[in-house]
Amino acid sequence: MYGYYNPPFSVEKEGIxxxxxxxxxxxMYRRTLGTDKVEKIILGDGKRLIINPVEPLNTPKEIxxxxxxxxxxxxxxxxxxxxxxxxxxxIEIGVFISDKGxxxxxxxxxxxxxxxxxxxxxxxxxxxxxxHWKSKVYSISPSPNxxxxxxxxxxxxxxxxDWASISKAVFSAYGMKLYYGGDGDAFMRxxxxxxxxxxxxxxxxxxxxxxxxxxxxLKDFKTRKEAFGVYSLQKLGFVPLKFYMEWGF
Amino acid sequence: xxxxxxxLDIVLYNTxxxxxxxxxxxxxxxxxxxxxxxxxxxxxxxRRSLKDKVSKDVGETLLKILYYxxxxxxxxxxxxxxxxxxxxxxxxxxxxGIILGFASQNIVGNLVSGxxxxxxxxxxxxxxxxxxxxxxxxxxxxxxxxxxxTYDGLLVRLPNQxxxxxxxxxxxxxxxxxxxxxxxxxxxxxxDAAIFLIKDLIDxxxxxxxxxxxxxxxxxxxxxxxxxxxxxxAPVNEWFGIKTRILWNIKKTLEEYGIEIPLPxxxxxxxxxxxxxxEELIPGKEIExxxxxxxxxxx
Numbered sequence: 030m031y032g033y034y035n036p037p038f039s040v041e042k043e044g045i046x047x048x049x050x051x052x053x054x055x056x057m058y059r060r061t062l063g064t065d066k067v068e069k070i071i072l073g074d075g076k077r078l079i080i081n082p083v084e085p086l087n088t089p090k091e092i093x094x095x096x097x098x099x100x101x102x103x104x105x106x107x108x109x110x111x112x113x114x115x116x117x118x119x120i121e122i123g124v125f126i127s128d129k130g131x132x133x134x135x136x137x138x139x140x141x142x143x144x145x146x147x148x149x150x151x152x153x154x155x156x157x158x159x160x161h162w163k164s165k166v167y168s169i170s171p172s173p174n175x176x177x178x179x180x181x182x183x184x185x186x187x188x189x190x191d192w193a194s195i196s197k198a199v200f201s202a203y204g205m206k207l208y209y210g211g212d213g214d215a216f217m218r219x220x221x222x223x224x225x226x227x228x229x230x231x232x233x234x235x236x237x238x239x240x241x242x243x244x245x246x247l248k249d250f251k252t253r254k255e256a257f258g259v260y261s262l263q264k265l266g267f268v269p270l271k272f273y274m275e276w277g278f
Numbered sequence: 279x280x281x282x283x284x285x286l287d288i289v290l291y292n293t294x295x296x297x298x299x300x301x302x303x304x305x306x307x308x309x310x311x312x313x314x315x316x317x318x319x320x321x322x323x324x325r326r327s328l329k330d331k332v333s334k335d336v337g338e339t340l341l342k343i344l345y346y347x348x349x350x351x352x353x354x355x356x357x358x359x360x361x362x363x364x365x366x367x368x369x370x371x372x373x374x375g376i377i378l379g380f381a382s383q384n385i386v387g388n389l390v391s392g393x394x395x396x397x398x399x400x401x402x403x404x405x406x407x408x409x410x411x412x413x414x415x416x417x418x419x420x421x422x423x424x425x426x427x428t429y430d431g432l433l434v435r436l437p438n439q440x441x442x443x444x445x446x447x448x449x450x451x452x453x454x455x456x457x458x459x460x461x462x463x464x465x466x467x468x469x470d471a472a473i474f475l476i477k478d479l480i481d482x483x484x485x486x487x488x489x490x491x492x493x494x495x496x497x498x499x500x501x502x503x504x505x506x507x508x509x510x511x512a513p514v515n516e517w518f519g520i521k522t523r524i525l526w527n528i529k530k531t532l533e534e535y536g537i538e539i540p541l542p543x544x545x546x547x548x549x550x551x552x553x554x555x556x557e558e559l560i561p562g563k564e565i566e567x568x569x570x571x572x573x574x575x576x577x
Contacts, residue, residue, distance in 0.1 A: 089484055092513055145484035147513065149454050153490065158453050158513055161488050 030122070030176065031209050031256075034078045036071075043142060043176050047124065049078060060124070062140050069137060076126050078137070081256040082179060082215035083123035084202040086160050087139040094202040094260065095272065097150055097159035098181070100166050100195065106223065108190040115167035116198075117178040119143030119160070120215055125257055136259055142177045150199050151276035159199055172214075179207070179215030187223040195223070195278050204233040204270030207256040216253070221278075229278045232271040293361035306359040313352040321345050334403050339396050342421070384439070385422065391442035392421040401441075406449040409441055413449075450514045454487060457510055457521045461528060462503035467537045469496050469504050475535060476508055479527050485520050487511040502543040 030042045036056055039048035046061040049071070056071035058078075086094055098116055106112060124138040148161040165171070170180050187193045198221050208216045218234040286301030321341045328337045354364050396419060401407050405416045407426070414428035424441045426434045449455075463472050476494045480486045490511040497507035508528070512520045529539070 090516075092485075092516065146488060147485055148488040149490060149511070153454055153511075154452050156453055 031081045031213050032079075034080065036076065036078065038078070040080070043174075045122070045140060045142070045176070047080065058124075058137060060138050060140065062142075065140070067138055071126065075129060077129060079125040079127060079134070079257060081123060081125075081254070082207050082209055083121050083139060083256065083259045084205045084207070085119040085121045085141070085143065085162070085179075086202045087121055087123070087259055088141045089145055093147070093158040093160060095150070095157055095159040095199055096202065097148055097161050097197055097199045099161065099163045099197045101163060102166055104166060104185070104195040106185055106187045106193045106195060108187055108192060111184065111186045113182065113184050115170050116164040116181040116183055117162075117171060117173050118164070118181045118217065119145075119162050120175070120177055120179050122176065123257065123259060134257055139259065142174075150197075150274075156276065157199070175213035175215060179217060182216070182218045184218075184220045185223070186220065189223060189225050191226060193223045193226070193278070195221075195229075197278055198229075198231055199272050199274050200231050200233070201270060201272040202258075202260045204272075205258060205260065206233050207258060208253045209256055210253050215256070223278070227275070227277050229274040230271055231274065291361070295358075295361065295363075298359075298361040302359045302361075306356055309356050309359075310353065313349065317345050317348045320348075338403055338418070339399075342396070346421070384437070387439040388422045388437050391438035392419070392423075395419055395424070395438055395442055400446050401448055405451070408447040408449065409436060410444050412436070453514060454490070454511050455514050455517050456490070457512065457517055459508040459525055459528070460497070461506040461508060461532070462500065462539050463506065463532070463537050464540045465504060467504070469506065471535065472506060472532060472537050475531050475537075476506070476528055479524060479531055480508075480510060483520060483524055485512050485516045486524065487513070503540045 030040055030045070030047075034040070034049070036049040037051055039046075039050075041047075044062060046059075048059050050057050050059070056073075056076075058067070058069040058071055060067040084096075086096060096118065098118060100116070104114070119141065120143055121139055121141040123136060125134050126137050127134040143162075146161045148159055149156045150159045151157055164181075170182070173180070183198065185195065198219075200219060205217060210216070219231060220234065221229055221231045223229045286299060286304070288300045289297040290300060290303060291298055321344065324341060324344070325337065328340075332340075357364050395401070401409075401416050401419070401424070403416050403418060406414070407416055409424075409426070412426055412428065412434050414426045414432075414434065416424065417427045417433075418425040419438075421438075423438055424436045426436060428434060461472070461476070463469060473494045473496075477492070480492045480494070486492055487510075492508070492510045494506060494508050496504060498505040510520070510524065532539070
């Protein structure tokens with residue numbers, strides 16, 4: 030489903046139906062997902078639509094830029110150790126409209142097949158609202174439904190000398206960099222640095238994926254594309270791209 | 279004879295340093311108005327530039343500090359034009375301050391309160407608050423007063439002194455808040471099943487938070503019903519919508535599964551077997567000792 034589309038077109042997959050048709054006067058964008066229907070009139074010719082995975086923080090309503098991934102099993106990481114694990118994250122599908130040459134990109138629609146749930150990270154008085162997702166911990170890259178779940182490669186680094194017990198990680202959407210392959214798999218690469226017994230810092234790798242994921246369907250580097258993000262389109266000031274986990278992990 | 283009088287050179291009054299002319303006064307007024315005009319343009323430009331970069335409350339506070347800061351600096355620096363020495367004003371400030379303080383006690387009080395409201399920031403622009411019995415959204419915090427738009431759309435202006443010295447309830451002060459229902463079910467209904475159904479509904483609602491965890495439990499065995507308490511935490515900006523949505527869903531779901539909310543009940547037992555009643559209590563029965571009481575006593 031992900032890719033570039035020149036109107037008129039129609040695409041349908043896993044209950045999601047997206048189409049752009051010309052009704053003589055203007056272009057009509059239609060999207061259906063279950064009972065949820067969206068219709069928008071596009072005034073302009075020579076436009077192109079881009080469908081790609083976006084940061085999973087826009088549906089059902091954008092109320093927080095933070096994603097909390099809870100691990101199904103608690104991890105114990107030895108002091109000064111560095112390990113790589115794989116998690117899944119919820120997928121949201123973004124539809125953008127642009128001029129030819131990917132100029133003047135505008136978000137048209139966002140939808141999701143994944144379960145929506147929110148949680149609080151930290152205290153009631155000063156905690157942080159987060160989108161919640163529960164993931165299994167994999168040692169090799171999993172193969173989830175690409176329209177529902179993406180793959181997150183997480184490098185854990187324990188900078189302290191003590192054992193670290195890790196059951197969750199919180200990420201900021203402002204630093205997220207999503208990639209997607211030709212067969213629709215969405216991918217992110219992140220890191221989590223354990224600073225001491227109670228605090229950690231998370232962030233995303235901004236460089237392109239090196240293609241070292243032997244078991245991943247995304248191993249072909251050339252087929253991967255960097256997805257347009259909703260948060261990267263916003264004109265931001267000084268927003269931290271990392272997330273400082275001060276209420277435990 | 280032609281008199282060459284320049285209006286701008288007309289001396290208005292003399293000071294210890296130099297006479298103050300009409301031109302000096304006009305220059306003072308012109309610079310003051312020009313600086314107000316330019317500062318307004320600057321704040322409008324900065325407001326537009328900062329719109330997407332900083333939150334509205336922080337931006338507005340910064341702009342107010344900048345606006346009044348520039349005006350105070352300009353005013354002090356052009357005071358010599360009208361023959362006033364700023365350093366002399368400082369010396370005289372003590373006495374003047376006391377006089378002004380008494381004369382404009384309320385205004386100064388509001389001004390100082392406004393300053394502390396901006397520094398302490400118990401409320402911010404856009405917050406939902408309750409101050410002195412008035413509930414609504416804070417639309418602006420000015421140096422003298424705070425503006426509140428009530429939920430029914432009325433504009434209320436509260437003096438800053440009142441805001442600062444009274445109890446403020448900031449409804450959106452914390453990121454999450456809890457709400458609660460009491461759900462009454464019949465004694466004949468399965469309370470465990472009702473709890474399961476309610477928990478399932480909460481689980482399906484995205485904005486009902488996982489942490490702090492919701493709780494559903496039997497809280498009271500009432501006169502007519504088993505009372506279940508439902509406590510849910512939600513994001514502070516979403517709680518009211520969720521509260522109304524979940525409550526109606528609970529009602530519909532419980533009814534769907536045959537669990538009903540009972541009306542107040544009172545059990546009345548009507549006894550059919552007539553027991554022996556003392557003859558004094560049987561209505562209509564004439565008791566001889568009572569009827570002939572006077573005759574017997576007077577006789």
